[in-house]
Amino acid sequence: DTGVSQDPRHKITKRGQNVTFRCDPISEHNRLYWYRQTLGQGPEFLTYFQNEAQLEKSRLLSDRFSAERPKGSFSTLEIQRTEQGDSAMYLCASSPKDRQGYSPLHFGNGTRLTVT
Amino acid sequence: AQKITQTQPGMFVQEKEAVTLDCTYDTSDPSYGLFWYKQPSSGEMIFLIYQGSYDQQNATEGRYSLNFQKARKSANLVISASQLGDSAMYFCAMREMISGSARQLTFGSGTQLTVLP
Numbered sequence: 001d002t003g004v005s006q007d008p009r010h011k012i013t014k015r016g017q018n019v020t021f022r023c024d025p026i027s028e029h030n031r032l033y034w035y036r037q038t039l040g041q042g043p044e045f046l047t048y049f050q051n052e053a054q055l056e057k058s059r060l061l062s063d064r065f066s067a068e069r070p071k072g073s074f075s076t077l078e079i080q081r082t083e084q085g086d087s088a089m090y091l092c093a094s095s096p097k098d099r100q101g102y103s104p105l106h107f108g109n110g111t112r113l114t115v116t
Numbered sequence: 117a118q119k120i121t122q123t124q125p126g127m128f129v130q131e132k133e134a135v136t137l138d139c140t141y142d143t144s145d146p147s148y149g150l151f152w153y154k155q156p157s158s159g160e161m162i163f164l165i166y167q168g169s170y171d172q173q174n175a176t177e178g179r180y181s182l183n184f185q186k187a188r189k190s191a192n193l194v195i196s197a198s199q200l201g202d203s204a205m206y207f208c209a210m211r212e213m214i215s216g217s218a219r220q221l222t223f224g225s226g227t228q229l230t231v232l233p
Contacts, residue, residue: 033220033221040225040226041225041226042120042207042209042223042224042225042226043161043207043221043223044223045220045221045222048220056219056220089159091161093161093221102148102149102151102166102168102211104151104163104166105163105221106163107153107160107161108160109158109159109160110159110160112159
């Protein structure tokens with residue numbers, strides 16, 4: 001299967017702990033996106049990379065959040081000093097560089113974070 | 117202002133009937149793309165259909181079609197011959213072009229569709 005892969009699927013952590021999520025995009029896709037989705041809402045954009053460059057960050061991405069894509073392949077999203085409000089599904093998506101029109105984003109199955 | 121508005125939190129449809137899910141959008145860019153995604157209870161986001169702002173014809177993909185009315189800034193999803201497996205959350209989304217590069221997807225709040233047997 002060559003879809004977007006996210007690990008872990010579920011993470012339960014205590015408030016104040018740090019957590020890290022991993023995303024492996026579709027191999028030929030050079031763009032990678034992170035979204036957060038809370039229950040009953042649409043996904044909210046956090047950040048995106050083109051190759052290894054982080055090109056945009058949402059204001060939702062507080063200084064406790066950091067994302068990397070060191071070699072332009074997989075990406076990690078780290079949340080430091082987690083808070084209960086961080087409980088959500090974290091979705092990763094990838095897309096090829098747009099030539100004409102707009103390529104759809106292909107999503108992984110997400111990492112569900114629960115902060116207790 | 118909301119970029120994407122989905123005014124139907126929930127919809128019901130009888131199996132084998134057609135259903136329309138509403139979506140309006142707000143942008144001042146002449147170039148943009150509109151997308152619909154399906155999210156079943158299992159959580160994965162499944163791409164359904166795409167409409168470009170310059171496309172002359174409404175997009176179709178199997179039982180899915182997009183009723184694109186550019187002047188009204190609406191991009192409604194039509195599902196024909198509904199099936200029980202169509203029960204899911206449906207999201208409308210938009211990508212705008214900024215400085216020659218497509219931006220991230222902006223999603224609406226979704227419509228929960230339930231297909232009744």
